[in-house]
Amino acid sequence: MKRVVEPEWLDFLPAADPRAAASRRDLRRVNWLMGNAAILADALARAATKPPRTLVDLGAGDGSLALRLARRLSAPWPGLQLMLVDRTPSIAPSTLAAIAETGWQAEMVAADAEDWCRNCAGCADIVVANLFLHHFDDEALSRLLHAVAARTSIFAASETRRGAVALAGSRLLGLIGCNDVTRHDAVVSVRAGFAGSELSALWPRDGWSLREGPAGWSSHLFVARSTALRNGAGAA
């Protein structure tokens, strides 16, 4: 299946639109069904050799995925500073409060992901992205991934897997009550998703150890770890 990137409806609806709000609720269930929080948390725990101080979530949406990460990882990684970057963040005060209860300090940043990576001061120990990279065509994605690589030592992304099983699953989301926006965007997301080592091919070549492949029943996991970390350099 060839990779095709098309606009998603949720990206163009105003944050307060009721269909957008319902679709964001659907997305929480989709993430749960795909197991994305567990996939990312396991990948991060394996990649980090010591507790990180800072973690950035690119395309953080309503912050619920970050909250799930905080609940899974705050015990081994206490007091982490979490930055939730999104062009149109939709994070409820209750989600920020729930993150704070885990002991992590969350900050919401309204910014384009690539602009943020290019302009932020300093580096993040870890950068994550969930159901975000598939929004970009290969050229824009290569630019974004190079900007991320310049800012961190560990990057992990859980994405839609481009394949028949995920496509069939995306077409069945009406059965669990997902609305028209979610049903449309899910199919578009799978067609724009990833397979093989497509993300590795867009990541900078030298100085990284890369892992990429299927995860769960419909996700595609990419993990990049700076080889400098093996020698004790870096914060993570």
Ligand SMILES: C[S@@+](CC[C@H](N)C(=O)[O-])C[C@H]1O[C@@H](n2cnc3c(N)ncnc32)[C@H](O)[C@@H]1O
């Ligand atoms: C499919 S949602 C995923 C949200 C969240 N990561 C999750 O798993 O629930 C994609 C998010 O990316 C954001 N987004 C799209 N393009 C962006 C960009 N260029 N920079 C920052 N955020 C962007 C959208 O606003 C949206 O919240």
